[in-house]
Structure formats: C-alpha cells, structure tokens
Amino acid sequence: MENTNQNFKNNSFFKKVLFSIITLIIIIILTYATVTYIGMKKTILDVKNSANMNELAQANSTINYLFEMTKNLALYIYQDEDLVKLLHIEDKEFLNSLDYIKLRTKLNTYTHTFEFSDSIIIYNSKLDLITSTEYSIQNYDKPLANAIKKYINNDMKEYAEFAILDYLEEDGKKNTAFLFGLKDWKFITPDNQTTIGILIKPEWLFDNLEIINKADANQEKEIFILDNKGELYSSDAKLVKDESLNELKNIVMNQPQNSDYFDVYIHNVKYKATYIKNEMCKWKIISIQPYNVFMSQLYKITGIFIAITFTIILIALGLAFIFTKHIYVPVNKVVKQFIHKNKNISNDLKIEDELGFIVKSYENAVSQISIQQSDLKSSKKYIRSYWIKRLLMESKMLSLEELKKNDVEELLNVNLLEEFIIIILNIDENGEFNRHTIENQRIYRYAIENISQEVIGESFPCNIVDMGEENLVVLVSLKDTKGVVAQIEECVRKIQQTVVTYYEFSLSAAISDKIENYSDISKSYKKALHLLSYKLIYGNECMIKESMLEEIFESNKEMFILQKEQKLEGLFISDKEELFRTEINEIFETIKNMKYSEIMSSINYLSFLFYKIIKINFPMQFNEQIKQMNILNKNIFNSASLEEIKEIFIEIYINIHKNPQENISTTNNMLVSTIIQIIEENYKDPNLSQEWIASTLKLSYSNVGKVFKLVEKVSIAEYVNKVRLKYACELLENTNYSINDIFNSVGFVNQSYFFTLFKKYFGCTPKQYQLQKKFKQF
Known part of the structure; x- marks a missing residue:
C-alpha cells in the first residue's frame, strides 16, 4: 500500500499523459513544418524551372528568327541578277575589271x-574563288578563308544550314565564326559547290541571348550554345575552356528530350541547368544558375518560419499542461474511490501508475466474472449437446413432461x-479435409458450426451438434412454416459456398421434410441419414431432399436393387435370418443373368447399402463389421465368385445379430458420445x-x-490418457517442440508419469518416437 501511495504522490500518470501530449504536439508541428518547407521548396523550383524554360523558348525563337533572316538575305542575293554573276564567273580576268569592284x-x-x-561571301567553286566584303576573307592565305572553304567543300x-567554325588566327589565337551557307541548288553537283x-x-x-537570359538583373545566369559536334560556345571565351563544364556538356549531349532541366555541380557548387534544342540549327541552348541565388528567398522565409514554429510549440506546451491537469482530476477521484472500497486490492497488483491501478483492478474483477460465466457456459454447452443427441436418437422415448422437467425448451431455445x-451437413471425403491434423479437423468442425449457426440463426432458432463421422446435425425450429423450405435451402447453399471459399x-447436405411432432425427430433423423447416403449418386457438395429420390427410382428402373432397398433394410434390421437368406438368394439369382458391367454395378451398390444400414442402425458394431466390408470389396476386385460374395453378405448379417453390444441402451450411447466430446x-x-x-x-x-x-x-481416466497421447504423438511428428512443451500442452502435469505412459503404449520414449518418425520421413 505504501508503494501505491508513493506512486500516486509522484503523479506518475499525470507525467506520462503530459509527456505523451507534448510529444504528440511536437511531432505534429514539426511534421507540418517539414511538409510546408518541402512544399515551398518544390513550388519555388517548379516556378523557376518554368521561368527558365520560357526564357530559353524566347532565346530559341531569336535563333530561329536569325536563321530565317539570314536565309532570306541569301535568297535575295541569289535572285540579284548582278550579284549572281559572281557564282558563275569562269574568267579570272574579270576579277581585275571595274564591274567586279562594283559588284x-x-x-x-x-x-x-x-x-x-x-x-557576305560568295564562293565560286569553278575558280575556287571567294568574293567577300572583307579583305581577310577575300585573301585565300588568311585562316578564316581556309576554314570557310574547307567547310563548304567537306562538311x-x-x-542551307548554320555552322560554327573554329579556326586559329595567324598569331595562334583561337577564334570562332558563325556562318550561314546557301548553295546554288539549281546547279549543285559534286564538282559544283x-x-x-x-x-x-x-x-x-x-x-x-544574354538580354533574354538575364531579364532579372539580380539573377547570376550564364548561357551557352552546344553545337551538333559537342562544342560549347559562350560570349565569355575563357568560361567555355573550363574543364568543369565537361559534365554539363556530357549530360546535355546524352539527353534524348528536346528540352529538360537537371542539377549539376560545377566547382563543387550546385547549379540548376536548363536546355532546349533548336531544330533549325541542330543546336542546344543551355542556361545555368547557382542554386543559392534563386533559393535565397526560401532561406529567408525558413528562418522566419522556424521562429514561428518554436513560438507555437511553447504556447502548445503551456496549453498541454493546463489540459493534462484538467483531465487528471477525475482520474485521481476514481483512484481514491477504488482505494477506499478495496483497501487490500493493491497489495496483489504490480502498479505502475494511477491508470494502471484502475485498469488492473477492473481486469481482476472482470476476470473473476469471466471465469464464472465460462464455467456456466461450458456446462450448458455439454448439457445442450447431450439433449440434442437424445432427441435425434430416441425422441419417441422422451415424454413432454420429462423434457420440460429438465428445461430442454429453455436450454435449446425452442418450443x-x-x-x-x-439438416445434416457432411464434410466430403475429397482429401482436402483429411490432410489436416486431428486437432485442426476439430477446429474446422467448430468453425463450420459457427458459420452454420450464424447463417441459419439469422432466420430460424436452431441448435447444432457434432454427431461424428464428419456429420454436423442442425435442428431447426419453425415458428412460421410459410416458404421456409426455400429459405433453408438458400441458407445451406450459403454455408456450402462459405466453407469452400x-x-x-466441400460440404454435402441432406434436408428432411417438416417434422410436425417432436417425437418424430429421431425417425426423421434416420431418414435424413438415409438421404445423405445418396451422395454416391449426386456427388460432393450436393443438397439432397426426400422429393429427389422419387426421380432416382423412376430413372433407374433397371437397377432392381434400388426397388428392393427398403425391404432388404427391413429384413436386415429384423432378426429373421431365413427370410433374409431367401431375399439375398433371389437377388443373386437375378444378378447371375446380367452383363458383367451390370453385375459389378449391382454388387457395388449392395455393398454400399450394407455399409449404410450398419452405420445408421448398428453404430456400435460399425467399426468391427467394416473389416468384413473391406474383405468383400477386395474379393470383388479380385474376381471372386458370386457365391463367395453372397456368403460374405450373409456372414455380416449373422455377426451383427450375434453381437450382444447392440443391447446397450441408446441413452447410454448418447451419454458416452457427449463425454467423448468433452474429453476431445x-x-x-x-x-x-x-x-x-x-x-x-x-x-x-x-x-x-x-x-x-x-x-x-x-x-474415463484411461481414455483421457489415450487422447492426450494421441495428440502428443501428432506434435512429436509434425512440430519441433521440446518434450517438456509437448506434455504440458496436451494436459499432462508430471513428466515422469507422461514418460511411463508413453513407453507403456508405444514401447519407446517420446524422443525415440520422434527420431524414428523423422527418420522415416527423411
């Protein structure tokens, strides 16, 4: 109690709540600030990229305008009757004439x-002559003239095209010329250039280009032209010689797009680069600008934003303290009430704070209630299962007074x-279900029970019981009988679809006719089991009703055994051996006159009929007689004589009626079935x-x-041990659990007792058993 009071004095809960709220506020504010900053940065970059692209588009238009103007000028000269003579001079003496000077x-x-x-230059390829307004070009010994001639003749x-010519002056200085050339297309030949x-x-x-690129005087931009040979040109000749621009040049040359923007580092400074391709000249115009120039505004805003954010955080911290103090008051009152009413409860609890004290006190109370409710619910479950089984198996023997005395109506929630x-739901033997472990099969059956309860229970009061042999039986109470058959069929289909999904x-189902009196429940149950046996005809995932059998008999008249089925079943149940022998002899005499395929079909159906009769009417002897059925099937496929097969059928009948086990009360069987269910x-x-x-x-x-x-x-104790050992073997075979974990998980308390029992039943220790099974699997 002292520890509890000490925790309360330290206000542990108050501190935790305050810390949580403060942490949450800081996370929210910082997240908002980060997202806002990222958004602002993205917006600035998008605006800048768009502005740069617009500026380069104007620069591109300027180059296109220059291309068109120079082209028009060249065409104008080409159409001048006087100047065009310079293209076709063949006499060098004309160069010394007054007319040449005038031209x-x-x-x-x-x-x-x-x-x-x-x-302006005019190149006459016949005379290998350049006529120009500049002497440096007119003189063929000059470097520029040689560069022009080389370009025209070779490149x-x-x-009509634009070209950038690089040449060396006589003093060794590198120079650049921008040339537009228009060839004499009317007479162009390999010899006429x-x-x-x-x-x-x-x-x-x-x-x-600089005027367009530096529209904003504060922007530190540079513009370049990259020709189709990969050479970079700028108004600053020193700048293009900088080797750090090689990365920029390589990136632009390898870009497939006609325009784009990207980041590049030049001298360890981050730049935003934008380019656009000029289709007329096959050039790419490039603009670069340092990041810190156009992002300076964001950096200024960021400083202000950080200051505002910290101010908001400080205000939020104050409000958080006030709010936490306010919500702590009722918590403190509840704690005091718990301590006052439960003075000793805290001594048994590990208390971390005030809220922990409340929660654990509440959990302790709920746990006690839950244990009581669970015991009550478990008890009701098994009692309900017991009475449903009795109604299914011996309803004729149960009087209404006895049922009301045991509160069966209230227990089953029926009138x-x-x-x-x-409704009988049967899990089809298609391999999928049987591949699961016994424990998992039990879980799946429980799941199917819940699905059926939920689907049918929405429309009708119903009770479900597991009758074994993969059969779940649903007893449906009908308050209003109008249209119920169609509703029930729809419910069954929904259950089948859900289980398959x-x-x-898959599930197969058999649905009985309406039962007007509760005393006929066991009779209808047997009929429903009989219906289910016709799954052999309809296949897996079927739904069988009594009305469907009439169609089977009408469409299979040649199968005379179907017509004798009811009589044969009556003789089998009764202890009239002579009449049974007479009927079997008559059946086999008829079979002798059939074709081979019909003989095999009839005997198989007769075997199935015996299987069904024993299963429904002699359940306690079913496991023993199934061995004889297996021998019968084996003899059929080994081509045994009809006489031998007939004798096996008669032997099964005699063994059934000689076995005194069937005299055991059906009530006892239902009680044992319920006990086995509880144990499982x-x-x-x-x-x-x-x-x-x-x-x-x-x-x-x-x-x-x-x-x-x-x-x-x-x-019961021996049976419990057998069940526990069965599941222990399953865990030994299919898991890597330790022996200690396994015997605890199946209900054994003493390890020594577990080892003794295991060795008694299996002749080896659990570890040896596990190793043997794994060795066989390997």
Missing part, C-alpha cells in the same frame, strides 16, 4: 543593311410444440477428470464412470 561594293551595301551581318551537308555565305556577328547573337426440420473443402475439447486442461465431467453434466460420479466403461471397455 563587291553592292555586296558591301547588303552587309551593312542588317546589324547582325558581319560580312556542308544541307543546301558554289555557295552564298553570311557571317554573323557572334557578339550580336550572344548579346541578344417443442412447433414444427422442426433436420475459406477452407477449400478439453484434453489440454490438467483438471479434466471423471469428477469434473460428472459435475459439468450434473450427473453422479459413479454412474458416469460405469456407463462409459460399459460402452468403451476402458475407464
């Missing part, structure tokens, strides 16, 4: 008409004076015993043990 003067006039034009591919050329002023081109319908194995579902409980079972069923200890031993030939 050069006229050419010079065109040059100064346009501000972008540096000079010019189109009849006559061309009109216009040299563009590089400073005019780059000045115009015994109402009508009923029986979730568990991948509770074998893991170490407290499971004959006394526990008798208490659950509200029957006497001695009577329960006596009846069980009479039917099963072993005591």
Whole structure:
C-alpha cells in the first residue's frame, strides 16, 4: 500500500499523459513544418524551372528568327541578277575589271543593311574563288578563308544550314565564326559547290541571348550554345575552356528530350541547368544558375518560419499542461474511490501508475466474472449437446413432461410444440479435409458450426451438434412454416459456398421434410441419414431432399436393387435370418443373368447399402463389421465368385445379430458420445477428470464412470490418457517442440508419469518416437 501511495504522490500518470501530449504536439508541428518547407521548396523550383524554360523558348525563337533572316538575305542575293554573276564567273580576268569592284561594293551595301551581318561571301567553286566584303576573307592565305572553304567543300551537308567554325588566327589565337551557307541548288553537283555565305556577328547573337537570359538583373545566369559536334560556345571565351563544364556538356549531349532541366555541380557548387534544342540549327541552348541565388528567398522565409514554429510549440506546451491537469482530476477521484472500497486490492497488483491501478483492478474483477460465466457456459454447452443427441436418437422415448422437467425448451431455445426440420451437413471425403491434423479437423468442425449457426440463426432458432463421422446435425425450429423450405435451402447453399471459399473443402447436405411432432425427430433423423447416403449418386457438395429420390427410382428402373432397398433394410434390421437368406438368394439369382458391367454395378451398390444400414442402425458394431466390408470389396476386385460374395453378405448379417453390444441402451450411447466430446475439447486442461465431467453434466460420479466403461471397455481416466497421447504423438511428428512443451500442452502435469505412459503404449520414449518418425520421413 505504501508503494501505491508513493506512486500516486509522484503523479506518475499525470507525467506520462503530459509527456505523451507534448510529444504528440511536437511531432505534429514539426511534421507540418517539414511538409510546408518541402512544399515551398518544390513550388519555388517548379516556378523557376518554368521561368527558365520560357526564357530559353524566347532565346530559341531569336535563333530561329536569325536563321530565317539570314536565309532570306541569301535568297535575295541569289535572285540579284548582278550579284549572281559572281557564282558563275569562269574568267579570272574579270576579277581585275571595274564591274567586279562594283559588284563587291553592292555586296558591301547588303552587309551593312542588317546589324547582325558581319560580312557576305560568295564562293565560286569553278575558280575556287571567294568574293567577300572583307579583305581577310577575300585573301585565300588568311585562316578564316581556309576554314570557310574547307567547310563548304567537306562538311556542308544541307543546301542551307548554320555552322560554327573554329579556326586559329595567324598569331595562334583561337577564334570562332558563325556562318550561314546557301548553295546554288539549281546547279549543285559534286564538282559544283558554289555557295552564298553570311557571317554573323557572334557578339550580336550572344548579346541578344544574354538580354533574354538575364531579364532579372539580380539573377547570376550564364548561357551557352552546344553545337551538333559537342562544342560549347559562350560570349565569355575563357568560361567555355573550363574543364568543369565537361559534365554539363556530357549530360546535355546524352539527353534524348528536346528540352529538360537537371542539377549539376560545377566547382563543387550546385547549379540548376536548363536546355532546349533548336531544330533549325541542330543546336542546344543551355542556361545555368547557382542554386543559392534563386533559393535565397526560401532561406529567408525558413528562418522566419522556424521562429514561428518554436513560438507555437511553447504556447502548445503551456496549453498541454493546463489540459493534462484538467483531465487528471477525475482520474485521481476514481483512484481514491477504488482505494477506499478495496483497501487490500493493491497489495496483489504490480502498479505502475494511477491508470494502471484502475485498469488492473477492473481486469481482476472482470476476470473473476469471466471465469464464472465460462464455467456456466461450458456446462450448458455439454448439457445442450447431450439433449440434442437424445432427441435425434430416441425422441419417441422422451415424454413432454420429462423434457420440460429438465428445461430442454429453455436450454435449446425452442418450443417443442412447433414444427422442426433436420439438416445434416457432411464434410466430403475429397482429401482436402483429411490432410489436416486431428486437432485442426476439430477446429474446422467448430468453425463450420459457427458459420452454420450464424447463417441459419439469422432466420430460424436452431441448435447444432457434432454427431461424428464428419456429420454436423442442425435442428431447426419453425415458428412460421410459410416458404421456409426455400429459405433453408438458400441458407445451406450459403454455408456450402462459405466453407469452400475459406477452407477449400466441400460440404454435402441432406434436408428432411417438416417434422410436425417432436417425437418424430429421431425417425426423421434416420431418414435424413438415409438421404445423405445418396451422395454416391449426386456427388460432393450436393443438397439432397426426400422429393429427389422419387426421380432416382423412376430413372433407374433397371437397377432392381434400388426397388428392393427398403425391404432388404427391413429384413436386415429384423432378426429373421431365413427370410433374409431367401431375399439375398433371389437377388443373386437375378444378378447371375446380367452383363458383367451390370453385375459389378449391382454388387457395388449392395455393398454400399450394407455399409449404410450398419452405420445408421448398428453404430456400435460399425467399426468391427467394416473389416468384413473391406474383405468383400477386395474379393470383388479380385474376381471372386458370386457365391463367395453372397456368403460374405450373409456372414455380416449373422455377426451383427450375434453381437450382444447392440443391447446397450441408446441413452447410454448418447451419454458416452457427449463425454467423448468433452474429453476431445478439453484434453489440454490438467483438471479434466471423471469428477469434473460428472459435475459439468450434473450427473453422479459413479454412474458416469460405469456407463462409459460399459460402452468403451476402458475407464474415463484411461481414455483421457489415450487422447492426450494421441495428440502428443501428432506434435512429436509434425512440430519441433521440446518434450517438456509437448506434455504440458496436451494436459499432462508430471513428466515422469507422461514418460511411463508413453513407453507403456508405444514401447519407446517420446524422443525415440520422434527420431524414428523423422527418420522415416527423411
């Protein structure tokens, strides 16, 4: 109690709540701040990329405009009747004439008409002559003239194109010329490379591009032209020589898009690069700008935003403290009430804080209630199962007074004076279900019970019981009989579909006719079992009703055994051996006159009929007689004589009626069936015993043990041990659990007792058994 009070004095819960709220607030605010910052940064980058692309689009238009203007100028010169003579001069003496000087003067006039034009040249390939307004080009010994001639004769591919020429001056200095060339397309041949050329002023081109690129005076941008040879050009000749631009050049050259933007590092400084391709000149125009220039505004806003964020956090912390203090008041009151009313409860609990004290006190109370409810519910479950089985097997022997005395109507939630319908759900033997372990099969049957209860229980009061042999029986109470058959059929289909969907194995179903009196329940149950046997005809996942059998008899008249089925079943149940022998002899005499395929079909059906009759009417002898049935089937496939097969059928009949076990009361069988169900579902409980079972069923200890031993030939304790050992073997074969974990998980308490029992039944220790099984699997 002192520890509890100390925790309360330290206000552990208050501190935890306050810390949680503060942490949550900080996480929310910081998350919001981070998302906002990322959003702002993305917006700025998107706006900047869009602005850069618009500027480059204008620069691209400028180059297209220059291309069109120079092309028009060249065409204008080409159409000038005087100047065009320079393209076709064949006499070198003409170069010394006054007319040649006049033509050069006229050419010079065109040059100064346009501000972008540096000079105009006319190359006459016949005379290998360049006529220009500039002497440095006119003189063939000059470097620029040689570069122009080389380009026209070797590199010019189109009849009209822009080119950038690199050449060395006489003093060794590298220089660049922008040339537009227009060939004489009317007379162009491999020997005729006559061309009109216009040299563009590089400073005019780059000045115009710089004006567009640096519309904002505060933006530190640089613009470049990348030609189709991968050479970079700029107004700053020193800048393009910088080797750090090689990465920029390589990225742009390898980009397949006509325009794009990307990040690049130059001298360890991050730049935003944007480019666009000029289709006319086959150039790419590139603009670069340092990140920190256009992101400076974001950095300023970020500083302000951080200050605001911390201010909000401080305010939120104050509000969190006030709010936590406010919600702590009722918690403290509840704790004081618990301590006042339960002064000793805290001594048995590990208390961390005030809320933990409340929760654990509440859990302790709920646990006690849950244990009581669980015991009550478990007891009712087994009693309900017992009475459903009695109604199914011996309803004729149960009086209404006896049923009401035992509160069966309240227990089953039915009115015994109402009508009923029986549904038998049978798990089809298609391999999927049988591949599971015994424990998992039990779990699946329980799952099918729950599904059936949920589906049918929505429309009708019903009770479900597991009758073994993969049969689940549903007893449906009908308060309103109008249209119920169609409803029930729909419910059965839904159950079948659900089981197939979730568990991948199928169910077949048999539905009885309406039962007007509760005393006819056992009779209808036998009929429903009989219906289920016709699954042989309808196959797995079928739904069989009594009305369907009439069609079978009408459509299979040649199968005379079907017509004798009812009579043969009556003779088999009765102890009239002579009449039975006469009927069997008559059947086999008829079979002798059939074709081979019909003989095999008839004998197989007769074998199935015996199987069904024994299973329904002599359940206690079913396991023993099934061995004889297996011998019969084996003889059939080994081509045994009809006489031998007939004698096996008669021998089975005689063994059934000589066995005194069937005299055991059906009531005892139902009691034993219920006890076995309890053992199978509770074998893991170490407290499971004959006394526990008798208490659950509200029957006497001695009577329960006596009846069980009479039917099963072993005591309840021995049977419990066998069940536990069965599941222990399953765990040894299929898991890697330790021996200690296994014997605890199946309900044994003492390891020594477990080892003694195991060796008694299997002749080896659990470990040896596990190794033997794994060795066989290997």
